[in-house]
Amino acid sequence: xxxxxxxxxxxxxxxxxxxxxxxxxxxxxxxxxxxxxxxxxxxxxxxxxxxxxxxxxxxxxxxxxxxxxxxxxxxxxxxxxxxxxxxxxxxxxxxxxxxxxxxxxxxxxxxxxxxxxxxxxxxxxxxxxxxxxxxxxxxxxxxxxxxxxxxxxxxxxxxxxxxxxxxxxxxxxxxxxxxxxxxxxxxxxxxxxxxx
Numbered sequence: 001x002x003x004x005x006x007x008x009x010x011x012x013x014x015x016x017x018x019x020x021x022x023x024x025x026x027x028x029x030x031x032x033x034x035x036x037x038x039x040x041x042x043x044x045x046x047x048x049x050x051x052x053x054x055x056x057x058x059x060x061x062x063x064x065x066x067x068x069x070x071x072x073x074x075x076x077x078x079x080x081x082x083x084x085x086x087x088x089x090x091x092x093x094x095x096x097x098x099x100x101x102x103x104x105x106x107x108x109x110x111x112x113x114x115x116x117x118x119x120x121x122x123x124x125x126x127x128x129x130x131x132x133x134x135x136x137x138x139x140x141x142x143x144x145x146x147x148x149x150x151x152x153x154x155x156x157x158x159x160x161x162x163x164x165x166x167x168x169x170x171x172x173x174x175x176x177x178x179x180x181x182x183x184x185x186x187x188x189x190x191x192x193x194x195x196x
Contacts, residue, residue, distance in 0.1 A: 005114070008094045008121050010142040012087035015045065015128040019080060021137045027075070031134035032192045033127075035072070038134050042083065043073030045127055049086035052120035055106040056090075056099035056113075064105040087124070094120065122149045126186050129179070133192055139179075146178045153185035 027039040036044060047068065054063045076082060093099055100114045111119075125145050132139035157169040172184040180190040 005094075005097075005100050005117065006121055006144060006148050007091070008117070008124065008145075009091040011121055011124045011128065011145040012049075012091040014139070014141050015124055015131065016084045016087050018128065018131050018135065018137055018139070019083060022131075022135050026135050029134050030194050032130045032188050036130075038131070039075045040073045041127060041131055041134065042079055043075040044068065045124075045131070046075070046079065046083050046086055047073055048120070048123050048127075049083070049090040051106050052116065052123070053086070053090045053093045055104040055116050055120070056093035056096065058098075058102070058104055060105055065108050067108045090120065090124070118148055118152050121145055122152050125149045125182070126188075129183060129188075134194060136194075141179065143178065146182055149182045150178065150185065153182065157185050 022038065022042075027037065027042075029038045031038055031041045033041055033044075050063050051066075051068075054061070094117050098113075100117055102113050103110055104113045104116050105111070106116050106119070125141050126149065128141060129139050131137075153169075167187045169187060170184040170189050172180050172190055176184075176190070183190045
């Protein structure tokens with residue numbers, strides 16, 4: 001793999017480790033994603049794993065052409081075994097050099113492969129945090145993945161993001177940990193907890 005392209009595996013493996021801590025009674029718990037309970041967030045993670053896996057493979061069709069806003073994500077009954085496999089497939093697909101070349105599609109949007117891979121990694125990092133917060137688990141993504149997310153989000157920090165699900169960036173204190181800065185840039189409050 002070209003060293004200039006990030007490896008998604010540390011982020012996908014970190015998210016997969018969270019799944020064992022999700023009991024059935026947590027599936028209806030709120031998340032930092034206003035429209036998603038834990039079950040919808042898990043469904044969204046499954047869907048984005050498939051979409052960006054297929055985007056890496058340039059395997060275009062309904063999985064790459066459907067907007068994530070088209071319908072509320074559903075969670076299949078076998079998610080405890082399916083989602084770890086899908087996360088693994090996502091990481092493996094982006095380890096192929098061809099994934100980062102040319103153009104591809106995800107969520108119905110055509111974009112350069114090198115951008116799609118960064119977006120995929122950012123999605124995994126952010127939604128891993130969402131899932132950890134919603135289920136009361138610790139979350140410490142690898143620094144390389146956090147740096148990718150920061151570099152992707154920082155240029156738009158001051159932009160008006162009315163069409164974004166989380167709105168404008170949230171200011172965090174100077175010297176805050178990189179994870180908090182990334183979360184703030186995504187429009188989330190780093191201190192979010194269920195009920196707060």
